[in-house]
Amino acid sequence: MAVTDMPLLGMLRTKMQWHQARQKLLAENVANADMPGFRPRDLAQPSFDRATGLAASTGSGMTLTNAGHIAASGDAGVGADPRRVTEFEIRPSGNGVNLEDEMMKSGDNQSDYQLAASMYQKSLDVLKIAIGKK
Incomplete structure (x- = not known):
């Protein structure tokens, strides 16, 4: 087993991915803020399995096995969860993007990514110290 295959590092890698x-999906939401409908x-x-540290399956039933496959109707892709929009947030054109919410989510997402990346780096530093490489 490689040092980078440890459950903690695997969880942090998954979280960063x-x-x-x-972030890509939030950017698409902002980019399409004026698109009707x-x-x-x-x-x-x-979510992660506490025993193994591996990502737990969501049990949705269908998964994409190839990026070229067409997603099921209403599905936004692997791991996607269409956000529910209340009626007062939808414009007459049918667009439901609230730019303030999207920008807040984007900022929160960026800081959470930086936290996970920092924890990953610090974990690697601790492992290097433990094996005498630093």
Whole structure:
């Protein structure tokens, strides 16, 4: 087993990858703020198995096995969770993007990513100290 295959490091890597994917989705929401009929999307928070540290399956039934496959209707992709928009947030054009909410989410997502990246780096530093490389 490689040092980087430890459960804690795997969870932090998964969390950072999730934040990267979420940032892309939030940017798409902002970019499509003026598109008629566009509904904002967000990713479901990843969950981890406490015993193994591996990402727990969501049990949705269907998964994409290839990026070229078409997602099921109403599905926004792997791990996607369409955000529910209340009626008063939808403009007459049918667009439900609230730029203030999206920018707040983007800022929170960025700080959470930086925290996970910092924890990952510090964990590697501790491991290096433990094996006498630093």
